[in-house]
Amino acid sequence: MRLRPVALPNLPWGTPAPVDLYMLQEKELSLLFRSQQSLSPESYGEICKQSDRLYYDRDAQVNWQSLVDSNLTSILQTPLATEAKAAVAYGSAARKTQEIFQEFNEAGYAQAEDTVLALNNLMDEPNALESFFQLTIHDYYTYTHSVHVYLYSMLLTRAVIGGDNTAFLKDLGVGYLLHDIGKKDISTDILNKKGKLNDEEWAIIKKHPLVGYDLLVKISGKISEEVAQIVLQHHEKCDGNGYPRNLKESEIGRYGKICAVADVYDALTTRRSYKEALSKMAAFTIMQDSKGHFDHQLLARFIRLAVPFAE
Ligand SMILES: [Fe+2]
The missing domain is CATH 1.10.3210.10 (Hypothetical protein af1432)
Incomplete structure (x- = not known):
């Protein structure tokens, strides 16, 4: 799988992940969120300590920014x-x-x-x-x-x-x-x-x-x-x-x-x-x-x- 990064602030926290999301550490890939699994705001702090970005399959077409923009009010109501x-x-x-x-x-x-x-x-x-x-x-x-x-x-x-x-x-x-x-x-x-x-x-x-x-x-x-x-x-x-x-x-x-x-x-x-x-x-x-x-x-x-x- 070819990967593309997405910065943590560009993820629609508190809403379902649109694709599988991975963490990459020392060339080790681990699945962090399955597609449709909620991007729980509580996990942000922990993830942040390890990386400033997650990865997804670059063949998946996702417009992260528009997902965030259209969910901004609810994202800001989460305990992020x-x-x-x-x-x-x-x-x-x-x-x-x-x-x-x-x-x-x-x-x-x-x-x-x-x-x-x-x-x-x-x-x-x-x-x-x-x-x-x-x-x-x-x-x-x-x-x-x-x-x-x-x-x-x-x-x-x-x-x-x-x-x-x-x-x-x-x-x-x-x-x-x-x-x-x-x-x-x-x-x-x-x-x-x-x-x-x-x-x-x-x-x-x-x-x-x-x-x-x-x-x-x-x-x-x-x-x-x-x-x-x-x-x-x-x-x-x-x-x-x-x-x-x-x-x-x-x-x-x-x-x-x-x-x-x-x-x-x-x-x-x-x-x-x-x-x-x-x-x-x-x-x-x-x-x-x-x-x-x-x-x-x-x-x-x-x-x-x-x-x-x-x-
Ligand atoms: Fe002006």
Whole structure:
């Protein structure tokens, strides 16, 4: 039998195995789960100590990612370790966001809502945030950036308003996850340009908050005041030098300000085609020195929250 590996977080834990799954150790193959046997979440910790992957017959056609994506809510309700759940949820959220950026429609919006609900629930578990922080990758992609901005914004939002209002937090979470949806049709030549943007390119970039707002209204049919704030205001600066409307501090909503902190923090701590990733502490210093950009109370709160998490 020719084998193909599947990483542990890509298995649909708590549901039946779609094929026989094997462990490979020192060239010894052992059958761990028979096809249709439940992938018991309790066994994850034990398996994890021995390997980060299992193997299956490469002739079997299995789309592991779509199995995980369609079972995400139930997987996250299993007694799987929090770190494992965070890994599953992070991967699934990134994939769904990628799909949404490729084609944004009503089904995609509903998927974003489901993903955010699942992620928000997970945040109630102890150590979930720490696990998420460890997963954030340092290469920049629009879709992982979206998940990171959701994560950092939600960390700060929950510290400011608490974690109880499920429906409101879901709404905000969708706003954070889709804050850059207005960039979906901007060419990567402009998004990843190494040199300075020319006037025409810069004008295109500056439109993305408004384009995103229009798209969300068109697709979801309605949009709350707070979600509008997030999408429209995440590039506004407290000193009035932001875009698209040069709003002043008192005119920018709390959630737009939160998203601005999260957005810049992730931009600084990830690698782009034109720059290296900065360390967390270096990013904090730059942000604190950017006088007039951020709401300083929200920035100070974010730094206090993020400092304890490992790089
Ligand atoms: Fe943006």
